[in-house]
Amino acid sequence: FKLYFSKGGKRVKMLDKAGELSIHRDSFTDLGNITSELVDYKEADKILTVLTGEYGKLTVAARGAKRKGSRISAASQLFAYSEMTLFAYNGRFQLNEATLLEQFSGIDKDIETMALASYFAEVLGCEEEQGQGNPLVLRLALNSLYALAKGMYPRPRVKAAFELRYCALSGYAPDLSGDCALCGTAMQEALLAPQGGLLYCRSCSGQIGERGLP
Numbered sequence: 001f002k003l004y005f006s007k008g009g010k011r012v013k014m015l016d017k018a019g020e021l022s023i024h025r026d027s028f029t030d031l032g033n034i035t036s037e038l039v040d041y042k043e044a045d046k047i048l049t050v051l052t053g054e055y056g057k058l059t060v061a062a063r064g065a066k067r068k069g070s071r072i073s074a075a076s077q078l079f080a081y082s083e084m085t086l087f088a089y090n091g092r093f094q095l096n097e098a099t100l101l102e103q104f105s106g107i108d109k110d111i112e113t114m115a116l117a118s119y120f121a122e123v124l125g126c127e128e129e130q131g132q133g134n135p136l137v138l139r140l141a142l143n144s145l146y147a148l149a150k151g152m153y154p155r156p157r158v159k160a161a162f163e164l165r166y167c168a169l170s171g172y173a174p175d176l177s178g179d180c181a182l183c184g185t186a187m188q189e190a191l192l193a194p195q196g197g198l199l200y201c202r203s204c205s206g207q208i209g210e211r212g213l214p
Contacts, residue, residue: 002030002044009099016084033051033064033142034050034051034079034080034081034124034138034142034145035048035050035075035077035078035079035080035082038083038098041061043066044063044064044065044066044067045061045062045063045064045065045066046061046062046066046076047059047060047061047062048060048061048062048076048095049125050084050123050136051133051138051141052133052138053134053135053137053138053139054133054135055133056095056132056133056134057058057124057125057133058086059092059093059214060084060086060093060094060095061092061093061094061095061096062076062094063094063095065095070100071097072097074097074098074100074103075095075098075100076098077093077103078102078121079103079104079117079121079145080100080102080104080109081100081101081102081103081104081142081145082098082099082100082101083098083099083101084096084097084098085097085098102142102146104117104145104146104148104149106148106149106150107145107148107149112155113148113155116148116155116159117145117148118157119159120141120162121146123162123163123166124137124141134169136169137166137169140165140166140169142159144158144162150194168198169196172197178190179199180197180199180200180201180204181193181196181198181199181200182200182201182204182207183201183203183204184207185201185203187199187201189201189202191205193208197201198207
């Protein structure tokens with residue numbers, strides 16, 4: 001991803017020393033991102049929430065996105081994966097150009113698939129606003145939406161994989177070593193305690209104060 005500042009007719013990369021996002025007048029950012037939320041604004045505009053791998057979550061104004069024949073219309077749809085060029089001014093972003101990379105068109109095939117994709121978007125909306133992004137979160141979002149769109153796996157399986165991986169990326173990975181966290185016995189059949197993120201054998205599962213998941 002690249003952040004540029006227009007100076008003397010040339011585009012010069014402008015990142016601060018910490019590698020964080022610096023916003024200047026006439027700056028442009030080329031970003032691969034997913035539109036996780038959108039709001040209609042005025043007659044022809046949209047306000048997009050986009051998830052990027054490097055800068056986290058950004059709020060972007062897409063002017064004219066609802067006009068017929070708009071060049072940014074396709075990339076301004078919900079769940080669209082696109083490459084955007086943004087104009088930044090006073091801490092705000094405006095969509096200047098966009099190239100659609102993937103629409104995930106199979107997501108709208110039924111209401112349950114659409115609902116699960118919307119749930120993913122809601123979870124991803126918890127990412128830090130205009131902060132340090134995580135490319136692995138963006139990859140997880142892409143893989144999960146692709147699996148839903150193509151019907152590669154049952155929806156409950158995709159949901160479970162998304163939740164477990166997102167928790168791990170957020171620092172809440174369960175201990176799946178295979179030994180009971182209470183008695184230390186090696187287990188062939190274990191129960192997962194969701195709150196503690198640990199595995200217990202059936203003999204100890206009644207002592208953990210929560211219902212274990214097989």
